[in-house]
Amino acid sequence: QVLGTARPSWLQGSGIYDVGSVTSLYVRANQRATINGQLGLEANSTKYIQDSTNYYLARGHLTARSDNFYTAQQNATFYMQNIAPQWQTFNGWNWNQIEIDLRDYASENGVDLQVWTGVYGVTTLPHEDSGEPTELYLYYVNETRKAIPVPQVYWKVAYNPLTQRGIALIGVNNPYNSTFSKLCFDVSSRLSWLHCERENQILGFCYACSITTLRYAVNFIPAMDVRGLLL
Template identity: 30%
Template structure:
């Protein structure tokens, strides 16, 4: 029985790496317990040079429908153990900050103002959603910047939100826990004043190097550890792409075999999305951790 409220914390896992890059660390976010143990709720793959969160891993229980829903959203939390003190992430995610960063990339404040306008602003996209934890105290860990990546607002509230809800609904139909990996890949580009595509970040260091990329893709893998079935999903994180070319399709689309996710395909600003065999996507997304997958997770 707890006599005090546990304190949420994050720690690097000694000797662990991820994402096929020596600059990446495995970070656990959870709670220090009074008996000295650590109760981990989220596992994050984090790049220590560019400060990109590459994926999160969480457990999705069948009881997720009973989650607490009345708690207000906490403020986002930055731990200077993982970020330099002069990297102001609150400012970087603000409309003013992201507009300034886009202006630096495209070479024009007025053009940046056209990109960052109306509903087309970048939001703090949670890899693991607050709604993916049952208890209110557990939901606090999802507000760490380690669990965030820049995501365009209409996509975050569009097809990505549909996928998150469908994942929870699927979990409710199981009698045991599912494992969910949610990650990012690549860097979104926007055309500069000369029509040349430039990579987009929300911050820069003193040398002009981009920090905290705006991902080109968000991906998710839903994995059944008992049957070893899995399915991967990909959403293009760019509301300005009305007709994606073949280079945006990282693997063959198998959505016709996944009845439990129904995308909105009528509005491209909500994010072009598709479904993949895990083993078909993994060779093209180095951030995906090794998994033994025996088949496609078409349902329960």
């Protein structure tokens, strides 16, 4: 891997977003006002989007910069089509650990893994007045004009095409949610190489499933012939 290159600026591209500047949506004061408006809170309330903590929405990479070898490949991960809103409590800890664990597995076992990353669902927080779960969007004007949903979960599918073994890794993107339903049967206890803090709500609950069982919930995962778990 080429190391030591400068971290590039984020690139929005053209013809993708009809929301003005995506960068401005991620500014903490702006995202606070947007999220609070959806939840019936005062615009400057720090109940969820806080100052001087990691309780805010970061630009969460789908394909990680560190997963790529050449500088041009690394820089390409900074196009905003490759990101989704991710709580920094999760971004900097368990999701980062999942990325590290997959790279370490490939390196230590001398294998080339095929990896797909995506998101699923829209995370919710309770409305201040009604208590009803309210889906969160980084861009919100009204119910008919909203964009850039905050994902409920992030997932990675890793597959060894030589052995036809694979694994699905899932992380919950909501530090305020103490309960959640797993999308598939959890086999994370069988993975000695997975080191995320699986039961840590703030850092992001994480678990692992067979690719087949996750596909029952996330039906747009690419088709592949899977013959076992990536142990």
